[in-house]
Amino acid sequence: MTADLILVLDAGTTSTRAIAFNLAGAIVASAQRPLTQHYPHSGWVEHDAGEIWRLSRDCLIDVADQVGAPRIATIGITNQRETMVFWDRTTGEPVSHAIVWQDRRTADVCAALQAAGHEPTVQATTGLVLDPYFSATKIRWAIDNWPAVADALADGRLLVGTVESWLIWKLSAGTRHVTDATNASRTLLMRLDDCSWDDGLLALFGVPAAILPAITDCAGPLAATALLGGDTPITGSAGDQQAATIGHACLAPGQVKATYGTGCFLLAHAGPVAPVSTHRLLSTVAWRIGGVPAYALEGAIFTAGAAVQWLRDGLGIIASSSETEALAQSVADSGGVVFVPALAGMGAPHWQPGARGTLTGLSGGTTRAHIVRATLEAMGQQTADLVDALAADGVPAARLRVDGGMVANDWLCQNLADSLGVVVERPRIIETTALGAAMLAGVGAGMFADLAAAAAAMSAPDRSFAPAIDPAARQARRDGWAHAIRQTLAR
Numbered sequence: 020m021t022a023d024l025i026l027v028l029d030a031g032t033t034s035t036r037a038i039a040f041n042l043a044g045a046i047v048a049s050a051q052r053p054l055t056q057h058y059p060h061s062g063w064v065e066h067d068a069g070e071i072w073r074l075s076r077d078c079l080i081d082v083a084d085q086v087g088a089p090r091i092a093t094i095g096i097t098n099q100r101e102t103m104v105f106w107d108r109t110t111g112e113p114v115s116h117a118i119v120w121q122d123r124r125t126a127d128v129c130a131a132l133q134a135a136g137h138e139p140t141v142q143a144t145t146g147l148v149l150d151p152y153f154s155a156t157k158i159r160w161a162i163d164n165w166p167a168v169a170d171a172l173a174d175g176r177l178l179v180g181t182v183e184s185w186l187i188w189k190l191s192a193g194t195r196h197v198t199d200a201t202n203a204s205r206t207l208l209m210r211l212d213d214c215s216w217d218d219g220l221l222a223l224f225g226v227p228a229a230i231l232p233a234i235t236d237c238a239g240p241l242a243a244t245a246l247l248g249g250d251t252p253i254t255g256s257a258g259d260q261q262a263a264t265i266g267h268a269c270l271a272p273g274q275v276k277a278t279y280g281t282g283c284f285l286l287a288h289a290g291p292v293a294p295v296s297t298h299r300l301l302s303t304v305a306w307r308i309g310g311v312p313a314y315a316l317e318g319a320i321f322t323a324g325a326a327v328q329w330l331r332d333g334l335g336i337i338a339s340s341s342e343t344e345a346l347a348q349s350v351a352d353s354g355g356v357v358f359v360p361a362l363a364g365m366g367a368p369h370w371q372p373g374a375r376g377t378l379t380g381l382s383g384g385t386t387r388a389h390i391v392r393a394t395l396e397a398m399g400q401q402t403a404d405l406v407d408a409l410a411a412d413g414v415p416a417a418r419l420r421v422d423g424g425m426v427a428n429d430w431l432c433q434n435l436a437d438s439l440g441v442v443v444e445r446p447r448i449i450e451t452t453a454l455g456a457a458m459l460a461g462v463g464a465g466m467f468a469d470l471a472a473a474a475a476a477m478s479a480p481d482r483s484f485a486p487a488i489d490p491a492a493r494q495a496r497r498d499g500w501a502h503a504i505r506q507t508l509a510r
């Protein structure tokens with residue numbers, strides 16, 4: 020049997036998937052398992068890292084069994100970012116739950132650091148802002164509040180890392196404690212310029228360097244695993260939004276993608292020099308290959324598909340996510356309803372962890388179809404806020420490449436094009452995140468010379484949505500949204 024497939028592990032927020040790709044970018048086999056969400060207090064979100072490992076192992080073995088393990092040439096890993104795992108190097112087991120990127124428990128710590136004037140230095144060094152979203156305050160909180168974490172630290176047993184770091188450690192049977200530069204760039208601890216841990220930030224957040232992984236490239240001989248029987252190399256690793264950027268072949272400055280899953284993450288390729296945002300966007304590592312980083316500007320919206328899930332599970336006004344397409348289409352407009360879905364605070368460009376959502380413009384004539392339509396319209400307006408910030412930072416988006424669970428919805432894609440006034444392009448492989456990780460692993464294994472060669476072989480657009488409303492109508496929507504945002508922020 021020839022080793023002709025790349026196996027990707029995508030450890031996401033709500034589920035874990037393994038997908039085998041051939042070198043033409045087609046999906047040959049896949050497996051998926053849902054991940055349990057733990058909400059111990061309002062605003063807290065935790066995962067069981069042991070469960071993440073078991074689901075990952077099971078999905079990888081499932082796909083390897085489907086295709087035949089000898090066909091797996093190499094493995095690529097991609098993951099939910101910022102989420103922090105705490106484990107014991109001697110037992111190989113987690114010492115506590117992982118604190119998830121959505122968790123807001125360190126909002127007060129971030130506000131205090133802001134009040135003390137630390138944000139300009141943090142932003143200049145890391146490209147990030149002081150928000151509980153990022154990892155550093157989660158690490159300190161765990162050390163200060165979870166005795167098992169503090170004890171493991173005191174005994175020299177504690178290791179920490181983002182989800183890919185944990186999984187590579189498990190896959191390599193505890194021989195590799197590494198993190199790739201994209202994931203490291205989300206911790207608030209890494210210098211953007213040379214991709215190293217910053218001593219000043221380690222001191223500011225009270226994180227000991229000894230518990231952190233070594234920072235690596237995103238492609239190359241990162242580790243190896245005996246899980247599939249032989250000695251399978253792991254040659255690709257990147258955070259899921261960076262992987263999606265690669266999967267969309269956003270390889271040149273100014274090319275922009277947005278992924279609509281639980282949250283929405285828009286990344287614009289920014290080239291070989293770390294960009295500086297003056298409009299509250301993030302500057303982040305897009306990938307690092309051969310020791311050379313490429314950078315991106317990013318806007319993170321915490322509530323995208325999660326708003327549709329809330330319509331289904333919280334309000335109970337829809338039975339399934341896919342129902343939203345026909346319901347939005349069934350009314351001529353939202354009937355004046357505007358929904359600002361700040362269900363988990365607000366991310367870019369507002370960064371208000373304490374913000375709450377608002378549903379305005381209701382009347383006796385409002386139906387569930389209007390509310391559903393307003394929910395999907397909010398995706399267009401939230402994206403337009405990011406695209407405006409990007410343009411103000413000097414990166415006008417000529418078109419937008421989209422992926423994620425929500426873009427199966429054609430009405431949503433058309434509404435995005437209308438709201439933004441640019442062409443929206445949907446790829447052939449909607450599993451763009453996994454595809455990007457496969458491209459990295461292919462480059463890392465020497466199957467492709469570089470990402471451009473991998474993109475030429477594996478990535479292709481499918482359908483485009485062109486703007487179909489006039490600029491005055493677009494502006495009227497923007498004005499209505501701006502008014503609702505002001506009301507939301509004023510609360």
Ligand SMILES: Nc1ncnc2c1ncn2[C@@H]1O[C@H](COP(=O)(O)OP(=O)(O)O)[C@@H](O)[C@H]1O
Nearest residue numbers: 033280281324325327328340341423424425428
């Ligand atoms: N047809 C649809 N229309 C609108 N939203 C959808 C549709 N299908 C799925 N979604 C939403 O997309 C999200 C799932 O996307 P996915 O990319 O799998 O998320 P994640 O990777 O964050 O777990 C869910 O929040 C779901 O409500």
Ligand SMILES: O=P(O)(O)OC[C@H](O)CO
Nearest residue numbers: 031032099100120280281
């Ligand atoms: O797991 P996803 O797809 O919701 O992505 C989560 C992001 O990486 C958080 O920054």
